[in-house]
Amino acid sequence: MASRGRKGISLPGTIDNGNEGILARVSNTVSQSPIVHRSKQAASDAAYVTKKLLKSTGRAAWIAGTAFLILVVPLIIEMDREQQMNELEMQQASLLGTPSVAPQK
Template sequence: MATVARRGGISLPAKPSDSWLTKISRTPAVTWTKETASSTSVVVGKLLKSTGKAAWIVGTTFVVLVVPLIIEMDREQQLNDLELQQASILGTPPN
């Protein structure tokens, strides 16, 4: 095995030939798989980001529009129940 002299008097071994792992990692199938995985991760990231934005829009719309409607409907139901209770106490027939 040849050695390469470096400054400082230390000799390092020459770079060995590519290992079997390096050879396998350079095959077209592995390269294609790496590229596909990378592209898939980018698409999934964008999908999650847009899904998060959509969830935020739906959530805030629900809070701003639907929750006050539910509260108002509950108040109206309580008022109707109170009127019905008063009418039954006073003996007048309910409407």
């Protein structure tokens, strides 16, 4: 039996290698196309911007959380103490029988 030579169609911009199948050649051509290159570059740029955004958002969250702990928490504690003192004074006034004064708001 005589062996028959295989003749295939060579795609533009590819190296004709007789051992590669058509699927491998098409895949190689597609992966080297400018559209794929631009898509990969766009994805890389988007990932970079997302990373920077998350980093700056984390910094802003840290600053906001620290400012809250330093400024707002002591205020809340002091307001709670003041409320407890007012309630205690009203309780003592009711026990002693003095007329109670309406709490100021």
